[in-house]
Amino acid sequence: MSALQQAGIRGIGVYVPERILTNRDLEKMVDTSDEWIVNRTGIRERRIVSEGMATSDLACLAAERALADAGVGSEELDLIIVATNTPDMLFPATACLVQDRLKARRAGAFDLQAGCTSFLYALTVANNFIATGAYKYVLVIGAECMSRIINWRDRNTCVLFGDGAGAVVVGKVPGGCGILSYLLRSEGSGGPLITMPAGMSRLPASHETVEKGLHYVHMNGREVFKFAVKVLEESCLTVLAEAGLTLNDLDLLIPHQANARIIEAAAKRLNLPPEKVVMNIDRYGNTSAATIPLALFETLAEGKIRDGDNLVMSGFGAGLTWGAVAMRWYDYSQEKGVE
Ligand code: ACO
Numbered sequence: 001m002s003a004l005q006q007a008g009i010r011g012i013g014v015y016v017p018e019r020i021l022t023n024r025d026l027e028k029m030v031d032t033s034d035e036w037i038v039n040r041t042g043i044r045e046r047r048i049v050s051e052g053m054a055t056s057d058l059a060c061l062a063a064e065r066a067l068a069d070a071g072v073g074s075e076e077l078d079l080i081i082v083a084t085n086t087p088d089m090l091f092p093a094t095a096c097l098v099q100d101r102l103k104a105r106r107a108g109a110f111d112l113q114a115g116c117t118s119f120l121y122a123l124t125v126a127n128n129f130i131a132t133g134a135y136k137y138v139l140v141i142g143a144e145c146m147s148r149i150i151n152w153r154d155r156n157t158c159v160l161f162g163d164g165a166g167a168v169v170v171g172k173v174p175g176g177c178g179i180l181s182y183l184l185r186s187e188g189s190g191g192p193l194i195t196m197p198a199g200m201s202r203l204p205a206s207h208e209t210v211e212k213g214l215h216y217v218h219m220n221g222r223e224v225f226k227f228a229v230k231v232l233e234e235s236c237l238t239v240l241a242e243a244g245l246t247l248n249d250l251d252l253l254i255p256h257q258a259n260a261r262i263i264e265a266a267a268k269r270l271n272l273p274p275e276k277v278v279m280n281i282d283r284y285g286n287t288s289a290a291t292i293p294l295a296l297f298e299t300l301a302e303g304k305i306r307d308g309d310n311l312v313m314s315g316f317g318a319g320l321t322w323g324a325v326a327m328r329w330y331d332y333s334q335e336k337g338v339e
Helices: 023-027 034-041 055-070 094-102 118-131 188-193 207-211 221-242 260-270 288-301
Strands: 007-015 020-022 045-047 079-083 108-112 138-145 163-172 178-186 252-255 310-317 321-328
Touching (some): 007 055, 007 321, 023 034, 055 094, 079 094, 079 118, 094 108, 118 163, 118 178, 118 288, 118 310, 118 321, 188 221, 252 260, 252 288, 288 310
Parallel strands (some): 079 108, 079 138
Antiparallel strands (some): 020 045, 178 321
């Protein structure tokens, strides 16, 4: 068997809906306050998809930008993975809708659902297709319309989530760069902590399931909170160690954006200063599978990631699932115009 290739990100693009829903707007919808939401979650506003748009629309817009950034044509893609918990419909897969719209004629396509950890799971799958040399380019998209599965009368959940999409083109990068290590974990006994109970084989859609609100997200926030802080810390340390690195080598932690207090508590346990921990939850809320590519994109755009920087992306979510990826950033933009 030939030696493994090094896989990494070679292009990134995002799309967020234009419509902004502020905490003040939410005050008019449920019994809550801007103060409570900011203090307990760090969220100030979130984006909400417009009428008539769905997850594949957000995914395509982000994907087109990622392909342009990578300088890769859609016909060069070998595989498209859409990481999502809010597909347009159960089937066909949202990834197939994206494949058609992008005219990615050679690409296989499937959705991957692992709660808010979906993007990291998908990135890891892509990594392995590139590492073995089986594929040249894999498009990974984290895209969500969480607003469509939220009970807008339930203050425990409706203040937390938002809509958005982020896409990356994964391909070969020079040795020493790219994805260095990864961890994917699950604990199914925690499944009931975050669930959308009805609509499939256990509880098919019926008048009763609709009346009981069983097609919405149900969550035990406190338990998820404790679990999240623990696994963010542990997964970060594990992938660093597997990559032969220590916390001192870490330039940036890009955690799943579910609650600013979860991120701050994990950063404290890891003894990381705020400038090494990415946070943009104030403007987008929890966009589930899209939070990590959105946060990565913004940090790059701000010029805060340089060639050779050591990053850890770490997330957790429904399942329960959690995971992390350690990556040495390869600045693919330096290749542009060097043909
Ligand atoms: N406005 C005002 N009060 C509220 C609101 C609100 N929006 N939401 C809850 N409260 C109330 C509760 O009713 C409770 O009142 P009570 O004491 O009278 O019963 C009080 O505030 C405190 O509630 P807690 O649940 O203890 O509040 P907590 O500080 O834990 O914050 C939160 C709740 C924000 C949900 C937090 O637990 C959290 O972020 N948990 C993690 C959630 C998460 O990460 N989910 C994403 C998982 S990923 C996925 O795959 C979908």
